[in-house]
Amino acid sequence: MASKMNNVSAVSAIIMYIRLSVEDEEVRIGCKEESNSITNQRMLMHEYIKSKPDLRDAKIIEKCDDGYSGKQFDRPAFQEMIDLVKRGDADCIIVKDFSRFGRDYIETGNYLEQIFPFLGIRFISVNDRYDSALSTDQTLGLDMVFKNFVYDSYSRDLSKKARDSWIKTGMEGSFRGTYAPYGYRKSKENFRKLEVNSETAPIVREIFELRLSGCNATKIARLLNARGVPTPAQYAMEHNERRYGQNINPKEQGWNSTSVMHILRNEKYTGNMVTLRTKGNGIRGKTTTRDKQEWIRVENTHEAIISKEIFQRVEDMLPKYKKPYAG
Numbered sequence: 001m002a003s004k005m006n007n008v009s010a011v012s013a014i015i016m017y018i019r020l021s022v023e024d025e026e027v028r029i030g031c032k033e034e035s036n037s038i039t040n041q042r043m044l045m046h047e048y049i050k051s052k053p054d055l056r057d058a059k060i061i062e063k064c065d066d067g068y069s070g071k072q073f074d075r076p077a078f079q080e081m082i083d084l085v086k087r088g089d090a091d092c093i094i095v096k097d098f099s100r101f102g103r104d105y106i107e108t109g110n111y112l113e114q115i116f117p118f119l120g121i122r123f124i125s126v127n128d129r130y131d132s133a134l135s136t137d138q139t140l141g142l143d144m145v146f147k148n149f150v151y152d153s154y155s156r157d158l159s160k161k162a163r164d165s166w167i168k169t170g171m172e173g174s175f176r177g178t179y180a181p182y183g184y185r186k187s188k189e190n191f192r193k194l195e196v197n198s199e200t201a202p203i204v205r206e207i208f209e210l211r212l213s214g215c216n217a218t219k220i221a222r223l224l225n226a227r228g229v230p231t232p233a234q235y236a237m238e239h240n241e242r243r244y245g246q247n248i249n250p251k252e253q254g255w256n257s258t259s260v261m262h263i264l265r266n267e268k269y270t271g272n273m274v275t276l277r278t279k280g281n282g283i284r285g286k287t288t289t290r291d292k293q294e295w296i297r298v299e300n301t302h303e304a305i306i307s308k309e310i311f312q313r314v315e316d317m318l319p320k321y322k323k324p325y326a327g
Contacts, residue, residue, distance in 0.1 A: 009054065009133075010053075010054040010055070010057065010058070011054065011055060011058045011091050011092040011122060012058055012059065012090075012091055013058055013059040013060075013061060013089060013090040013091060013092070014049065014055060014058045014059070014060050014061065014090065014092040014093070014094055015061045015062075015063055015081050015084060015085070015090045015092070015093045015094070016042070016045050016046075016049075016060055016061065016062045016063070016094055017063050017064075017077070017078070017081055017093060017094070017095050017100065017101065018038055018041045018042060018045075018062065018063070018064040018065070018095075018096075018100065019041075019064070019065045019066075019068060019070060019075070019077075019078075019100045019101075020036060020037065020038050020041075020064075020065075020066050020067065021065075021067065021068055021069045021070055036096070036100070038064060038066065040096075041096045041100065042062070044096055044126055044127075045094050045095075045096065045126060046060075048094070048124075048126045049094070055092070058092065061084065061089075061090060063077040063078070063080055063081045064077055065077040065078055067178050067179075069103075070099060070100070070101070070102045070103035070104075071102075071103050071104055072104075073102055073104070073107055081093065085116075085119055085121050086119065090121075091120060091121060091122060092121065092122040092123075092124065093116070093121060093122070093123050093124070094123075094124040094125075094126065095124070095125050095126070096125075096126055096127055097125050097126065097127040097128050098125050098128055098130075101125070111123075112132070116132065117132070174192035174193070174273070174301075175192050175193060175194050175273060175301075175302075176192070176275065179236070180194055180197075181194070181266055181268050181269070182200055182203075182204065182232035182235070182263060183196070183197055183200045183201045183203070183204035183263075183269065183305050184196060184197055184201075184268070184302070184305075185197045193301075193302060194268070194301075194302040194303075195302065195303065196303050196305060199235075200232075200235060201305045203224070203229060204263055204269060204305050204306065205305060205306065207220055207224075207260060207263050207264065208263075208264065208269075208306050208310055208311070208314055210223065211264055211314050211317065212310070212313060212314060212317075216257075217257035217258075217260040217261050217264070218256075218257045218260075220255075220260045221254070221255035221256050221257055221259065221260050222255075224255040224260075225254045225255050229255070231253075231254060231255055231259060232259065234253075261318075264314055264315075264318060265315075265318070267297075267311065268302075269304065269305045269306040269311065270304050270306055270307065270308045270311045271299070271300050271301065271302055271303060271304030271308075272297055272298065272299045272300070272301065272308075273297070273298045273301040273302070274295055274296070274297050275295070275296045
């Protein structure tokens with residue numbers, strides 16, 4: 001092993017990949033040890049990098065997916081990381097453990113055994129004590145395969161428990177989203193309950209009024225941008241209500257028809273709690289829309305921003321409903 005370490009070349013740029021998923025929501029509210037928190041992951045990897053002579057002088061690029069499941073690999077920061085290594089802008093990726101990289105053991109194995117070796121990328125998983133530059137095998141090895149299989153199995157079990165929990169709290173009329181819809185905030189006394197945000201609720205009302213007056217979503221977005229009204233993402237960043245890794249997505253720099261439609265479609269503004277509007281197609285599948293009759297709807301769970309009559313009038317004016325807003 002010593003000779004192997006002596007032959008390891010110093011890397012020029014390291015991508016430090018961090019992921020905190022909706023499955024780790026309990027971490028956010030202090031119900032369990034924050035071993036997977038963004039702060040903990042960042043600190044652990046920085047300490048590891050400083051301890052390695054071949055890593056400590058490398059440029060560090062941080063990519064963070066906050067609120068994304070490890071079951072799928074179309075996460076924004078993850079895709080940005082892959083684009084960087086394809087362009088040759090980094091030659092090493094480091095994660096806290098394999099589960100932070102992904103919980104699909106087949107897809108994870110494909111990256112580690114096929115894609116990264118082809119691109120010449122060194123891969124390090126700190127807690128798993130795995131470093132591709134020190135491995136003598138072309139494959140991950142039975143122990144690493146078993147670990148990834150355990151992560152995948154754990155994710156399946158976690159998904160089932162989460163689904164059962166969503167159904168239970170949905171029937172109770174509790175809010176289960178990670179972040180409150182624009183116009184609301186989570187109650188400090190009960191994080192499962194929504195309360196009106198006096199700063200952003202007037203914007204929600206204005207959007208509905210503009211639509212009733214005949215303005216389409218694109219025109220509403222232009223009017224809001226002309227006045228410099230912060231988007232939901234910008235407002236959240238300014239008030240530390242949401243973590244976005246490092247920067248706001250360029251697509252969220254201003255209001256657009258999509259962000260306006262998300263608000264016009266959201267029935268929660270009427271005081272109703274609507275859940276289970278989507279469903280997953282298996283551990284690696286995409287989410288799809290449920291039929292409306294399958295949704296769980298509990299009325300008058302929180303203060304309304306828009307009356308049910310106004311919401312219905314606006315909904316009748318909108319194009320045919322295709323895709324639900326997850327909130």
